[in-house]
Amino acid sequence: MNKETIDKVLKFRDDRNWKQFHNPKDLAISISLEAAELLEVFQWSAEDVNCDDKKDKIVEELADVVNYCILMADACGLDLDDIVSKKIDMNNEKYPVEKAYGCKEKYTELKGR
Amino acid sequence: MNKETIDKVLKFRDDRNWKQFHNPKDLAISISLEAAELLEVFQWSAEDVNCDDKKDKIVEELADVVNYCILMADACGLDLDDIVSKKIDMNNEKYPVEKAYGCKEKYTELKGR
């Protein structure tokens, strides 16, 4: 995330003295709760629903998920860009292109190919 | 997110021709599933568990959540830094410092103060 975004999220937290509540377990709960609010946008929707119909709600809820991810990263001394980049490197091993191309199975199912 | 991170995530997806599966509803489901895997790290843990005990798992699962957030943003033409920044602006209205300082209630509960 850009430094300005992170600083803005942390300033919001610290202006309100909310860091005291932000233990990793409750932050993980919060990420799940916001993820559910994002998923709720699509409850009963057809798979081909497009983003435009529900743009405002998607924007609002996705922002909440990422907001808590930034707070979790700060609580655990992590850099989100760094951990995502390293996870992609790891996934490049788990899902080699020659096995994964065009397939949606999890790597455990790809292993046999 | 940094442009390099986003490009890396999208390249991983496109090398494998996986964009075809990435409709917003299934991406929202995926964010929820990864959020649950992160939460599972803390199942049965005391609230004062610190990040160090479970660092590797937290890193892995948090990266997966953010990875899908990047994919969701791309599917809906959104910029994560931009939407988070605007949400903070909105929250500054919902949770004014003078009402929210040191309190964990949701804004609906703060409204009466």
Place this chain on the structure above:
Amino acid sequence: MNKETIDKVLKFRDDRNWKQFHNPKDLAISISLEAAELLEVFQWSAEDVNCDDKKDKIVEELADVVNYCILMADACGLDLDDIVSKKIDMNNEKYPVEKAYGCKEKYTELKGR
């Protein structure tokens, strides 16, 4: 739930002396985690996927969700049949048939009709 089922679930817990871990917060987390494992069965699936294709996994994960609901009910002194029955009575008010027939909107959206 039938008394035999409930007794079986509680005996399993008590044989292993696991009640000590079953505070309501961690039980609520557990219900969420099992719900996510059930949802994972349908990740990337078309909406018209039918139960038969994935029967074994659905059975396994749905059983886990209900198992934790039974444990939560026991921890809070609740009867699942009783609370579900009363909720339906409440929902009969929220979603009157004349407004709700054939519509999938939440009651807040139905209120205006």
Place this chain on the structure above:
Amino acid sequence: MNKETIDKVLKFRDDRNWKQFHNPKDLAISISLEAAELLEVFQWSAEDVNCDDKKDKIVEELADVVNYCILMADACGLDLDDIVSKKIDMNNEKYPVEKAYGCKEKYTELKGR
């Protein structure tokens, strides 16, 4: 679940002609969403929060989770008491008392004992 409870849930659904929306994928999503609403009751709460403080909300949200489990079972031709009972039998193998007594690790972690 008692037959009266199940019949009441299904009648509520059928009076409103809502079965058309109840494909297994969306029901699984619904179970997750209701599980999140139950978990939200405990967001920021201490682990030793007891049920009485939050009884009404717990009752309401737990009822919603179970309501959707009943609907899922009906959609897939399952009996909740039956599948829970069989899952306990399976868990009796996975978590033998002599290995699991007083321990909260998952069975994969117990296997080495």
